Amino acid sequence: MRTQLSRTRNIGVLAHVDAGKTTLTERFLYLTGATHKRGEVHDGTTVTDFDPQERDRGITIFAAAVSCDWDGHRINLIDTPGHVDFTDEVERALRVLDGAVAVFDAVAGVEPQSETVWRQADRHGVPRIAFVNKLDRAGADLDTAVASIRERLGTVPLVVQLPIGREDGFTGVVDLLRMRALVWGADEALAEGPVPEGLREEAARRRRLLDETVAELHAGALEEYCARGALGAATLAGALRDLTASGEGVVVLCGSAYRNRGIEPLLDAVTAYLPAPTGAADEPFAGLVFKVQSTATGRLTFLRVYAGTVRKGDVVLDAAAGRRERIARILRVQADRNTEADRAVAGDIVAVVGPRTARAGATLCDPGAPRLFEPPRSAAPVVSVAVEARRSLDTERLATALGRLVEEDPSLVVRSDRETGQTVLSGLGELHLEVATEQLRRVHGLEVTVGRPQVAYRETVLRGVTGFVYRHVKQDGGAGQFAQVVLDVEPLDGPDGTFAFASAVTGGRVPQEYVRAVEAGCRDALAEGPLGGHPVTGVRVTLTDGATHVKDSSELAFRTAARFALRDALRAAEPALLEPVAEVTVTAPDAYLGAVLGDLSSRRGRVTGTTARAGTTVLAATVPLAELFGYATRLRTRTQGRGTFTTRPAGYAPLNGG
Incomplete structure (x- = not known):
């Protein structure tokens, strides 16, 4: 059991939307042999983005669990959403993970949602390694991305690779621990060899810098560094593992997931630096529910087992509800596919069939040894819409469907408006509610009328x-x-x-x-x-x-x-009304800067910073959430489709600046 645990990794992939999380996950599955064909986001063929809405929109909406094997290790991986409206999915996933890979765009560096998910991981104490992706893009620069990690995330980057080639000419990396070159050819096959002559001096300089930085942070490494003036590869690797676990530093690797470059060393880093789960098979069973999903064949309850063993047919206790539930089936999950298992042990992430009422955050445990885990917290909703069935005959079906949506996603809230009698659905953003109401149509077959979005005041x-x-x-x-x-x-x-x-x-x-x-x-x-x-x-x-x-x-x-x-x-x-505000980051060509600024001003936006980047300007602004409804269409119109924006919650502010 101890050997099995030591060779298990429960990790998540975290990032800002479009940084390449799902593509990276697909490459993990392909390289480890878990799949035989590479899925592509733009083709709608990915394993983890299997929901029709995810494929239509080209983004991850629902956290998906998959597994693969690498170098004698079992890697259980959760691909998480990158859009701010689905932050609660990330929160629930982080609650049950032992480590994570944070993915950053080599051009954009740390983006708003990158920072949000990083802080979430900080709060849960989840160790991370970083992967700077898209090094093959025009304008990609590892050092600039690493500087943004240092400045915006307040951590110490421990860069263990040096890119070979720039932008479209990126072909490989220098492994600074072993001082070897890893190069991927046109057929994507990996070849290992000596460091190119033109990079030897720079590689040696960066290795010295890595040794010095690690020695400053790690007592054992400092002792060897003072004695020898350098660190051996084994000492350095051990120190990197310790610093990752403590959160005092973050190991940084780089590559291009789309071109399949840099994936093998990243998998090696997952097994080398991220921690194994803790637990004991001889303790009474206990696990935490982190996700509930309704499928055509029944209700799936996703569970992280923290202690003991649970077997098919066992009766377990929902500790908070005081209700006993029977485990009818145990499933090893591969996104929307699964295989039967007879048992699950400490460290496993599985889905079970049988529990009828357990919600996300519930503790399932041995009835003879009750215990209660702290559940993941849900963010308070900030946007609401009125929802009603188009046919009065479907009113009861709508109530049932909404109940299932809330059961699957605790960040959704359903209430009845006392004045109008309308059913009101509240969530974390406009897109969050769009997805939820589309689920009513697609999954539950309901025709519904949806009112205009309204913000949640305080x-x-x-x-x-x-x-x-x-x-x-x-x-x-x-x-x-x-x-x-x-x-x-x-x-x-x-x-x-x-x-x-x-x-x-x-x-x-x-x-x-x-x-x-x-x-x-x-x-x-x-x-x-x-x-x-x-x-x-x-x-x-x-x-x-x-x-x-x-x-x-x-x-x-x-x-x-x-x-x-x-x-x-x-x-x-002297009471005052507060409205939700958002931090908005707009990227637009310089030619449209005036139009973008004017539009933000008309929306009561307050610009907090600007950054020039290769013919484009990145604007940071604080804007009342109520003014952002429909902003995507307006921005496309004013920038001829070339402007993009992201948002993240920035709390509440007095209405009208009062």
Whole structure:
């Protein structure tokens, strides 16, 4: 079991959209013999982008799991989406991975979503290696891309290769550990040989720089470097593995996935530097559900096994729900295909059939040894559309279909509008909702009418109030209710979505169990703000005093008092409306710069930076999300189809700059 674990790698491929993640995954599968034909994104023939919408749109939407074998190792790989609207798919995948390959475009370097997924991996403590892709493109430059990794990601790049040739003439790399040249011929066959004479001096310089950088970060390497003035290949490789695991540095390799150059050494790096999973077969079974998928043949529950063994026919416990489920089948998954297995052990990533209600984030475990893993968190939705069935007879079918969508994608939220009675679907962006509503049509066979997108507003307070007194008294013939609370309310600096509560009550004037009830009542009040019933954020509440009644005080009375007290205090604290904003990166030819700037200004955009790049300009701007609906069409029109843009959430800002 220990040997099996040591030769397993559970990794993800992370990147900005169009950096080449899916193409790289296809090359992994082809080179390892897992597939016999190379899939291409532009032909719609990839293994992992198997959903019709992914092939139509040419992007990854749903995280897909595949496996392959390389050099005696089993590599379980998840190809993740690169578009910001599907960040939640990345979040759920990262929760169950032991390592990742971060892919960067050799021309663009670190792009907005590259940074987003990197921070997600930081938060989950997932070790990474980097692959600078598309070195065959015009304008590609490894050093520039590496500089952006250093500056924008705040990490130490440990570059272990030197490109041979530039742009269209890129043919191979120098392996700086072994000081050997790896060259791919016209037939894509790999040939190994001595370093080309014209690159020997530069290769030696870069190897010295690599030795020095590693010695500065790694105590064992420093000892050898001080003794010998250089690092041996074995010491260097061991230090690179340690630095990858600790996150103190990131190993950087390069190549061209499309031309099949640089893939073999990258696979070697996956097995050499990324960690094996931890776990023990002799412990009770425990695993985390990270994805649920409805298929024509039934419901698939994707599971990372962290401990023990689960076998076909076992009864397991959904720990949070307290429900027992039977494992009817265990499947080894290869994107949309699978093979039957009798069991899964610690370190495995599999799909199981049988659990009927387990959702993403659920812990399945041995009923005799309950345990609970922390689930992946879902981002709060920022865009909503009204959805209704075109035929009234399909209303019930629509409700069922929406329930399945939410079950598969927890970042989608369905609610009923209290004023209009409409069904409202909320998600992380316009494209996210487009994909979801298209699923209703394609997968569930429903004709639906979709309203115009609306953003999700928030409310906050601009100034504080102190000593706000509220007394709750209720007497209706039975046991009464009495509670008095005194609150201070003030704006809270910090990340969006925050709320802080504290008690400054002295002398036991409010017992501790009632203090907890006050906090719960305040959280109740934050669900609907005074301006438009939007959730309230960025508020600090302090309970400073209160009063009780010997008979009529209770937790319910104090929770009720706190809810009404904060509701009224928010009105007195100068509430303000917040709108979601996005960081927008626009790339357009210089000739259209004026038109792009004018359009951004008309959308209340604020330009935060510009970068010139070979006849084009890259603009960074902050724009209210509500102003970005339909922006793709407008940008194409104003740049004759030559402009592109990407977005990522940038939190909330006062509406109209107030």
